[in-house]
Amino acid sequence: MKLQSINPFSGELIESFETFTEAEVEVCIEKSIHAQKLWKNTTIGLRAEILRKISTGLRIKTDQYAASITREMGKPMKESLVEIKKCAWLCNYYADEGPGFLTTESIHTDASQSFVRYEPLGVILAIMPWNYPFWQVFRCAIPAMLAGNSVLLKHASSVQRCALLIEEIMKAAGIPEGLFQTLVISSSDIEKVIVHPAIRSISLTGSEFAGSRVAETAGKNLKKTVLELGGSNAFIVLEDADLEAAATIGVQSRMQNAGQSCIAAKRFILHNKIADSFMHLFIEKMLKLRMGDHSDRATDMGPLVSLKQAEILEDQLERSIKSGARLISGGSRKNCFFSPTVLDRVTPGMAAFDEETFGPLTPMITVNHEDEAINLANKTQYGLGVSIFTRNIEKALSLTLEFDDGAVFINSLVKSDPRLPFGGTKHSGYGRELARAGIMEFVNAKTVFVQ
Secondary structure: EEEEOOOOOOOOEEEEOOOOHHHHHHHHHHHHHHHHHEEEEOOOOHHHHHHHHHHHHHOOOOOHHHHHHHHOOOOOOOHHHHHHHHHHHHHHHHHHHHHHHHOOOOOOOOEEEEEEEEEOOOOOEEEEOOOOOOOOHHHHHHHHOOOOOEEEEEHHHHHHHHHHHHHHHHHOOOOOOEEEOOOOOOHHHHHHHHHHOOOEEEEOOOOOOHHHHHHHHHHHHHOEEEEEEOOOOOEEEEOOOOOOHHHHHHHHHHHHHHHHOOOOOOEEEEEOOOHHHHHHHHHHHOOOOEEEOOOOOOOOEEOOOHHHHHHHHHHHHHHHHHOOOOEEEEEEEEEOOEEOEEOOOOOOOOOHHHOOOOOOEEEEEEEEOOOHHHHHHHHOOOEEEEEOOHHHHHHHHHHHHHHHOOEEEEOOOOOOOOOOOOOEEEEEEEEOHHHHHHHHEEEEEEEEEEE
């Protein structure tokens, strides 16, 4: 069996990859076990130094790695460059802060000594998606490796060159042979890896369906999971908001990566007193986006990752219109290209409200009161993040208590930041990545008590 990378801009085959046999996968796992035993006995200082070398390697070949992202999944080159630079930042962040996170913690009890030591779990399986093919891998692997674990990567089938480049970057920085490896396997083969006795924990970023399947298999085998799944983030604009800023940020949040982001703004909830003005500004700014060749650094938005993804979004749009939503801008598709689109009169029960829309489709919902906005924001199976726009920061801070989500951003788009925990609630998954909370997912907090 072969996995294929297809350029979504041209539809041309980029490269094919032979999948590993069961025997080859077993060899990778054995190498991972051996490498982890060596790695866990190195000093945290040495591990941090290697992270700095990984960061340097990313910066030296930023253009090459960004070009691979752009070719394989269609992201505009300017956004791919940002993704690589963010990975480099992440490495330096954990090199600086990680040793402190992992410091043994003395705790006063009735013992002569009692402390908590943070030790690695062992072999971590990372199952990662195509939409941020470098960032998603790095934000899982870097803290896991710094903590002393080894990592096996099962990347999305369509971005295998990115996966293999990441492995090359790690090796060039001087990690032990086998500490980070890519498993070139199909999704149908992943269950066999999850149940392998050597796998101690699984971290998945992907769809709700994939997450539930992995959690089921891991649960049956009593293995820890961290799940970062879908989202349907609310973008709330109250009547006293700075509309110019809100519209600018709203376009960025909805349209970056052609809308293919779990943390993108997906439901715009507007106070009726400013709804028309906001929509006018939003559409005006949206129409200035330059669509086209994703390799051109002037391009703002490229194609969706695949024809299948574009057809799914088109179906969601059509079903929403049939349910009573009104198309006010965009709505056309040509192959993998989908024009930036705005719907208004969107209500619960419509596809554009109830389902995660993974593309440049913007549903607008009008409300009369902030209580109604909060209720609609929470009226979803997802719980990843919320943006709220208002000039009254004190009121906004009080409203953060009302949302079910894992994050609330005031006058900003929801984003991931190495310094802050990232994760959701409800069907958006569980566990946290990034910051101290992220590295703690991959350690055994071992209590030691001396009488």
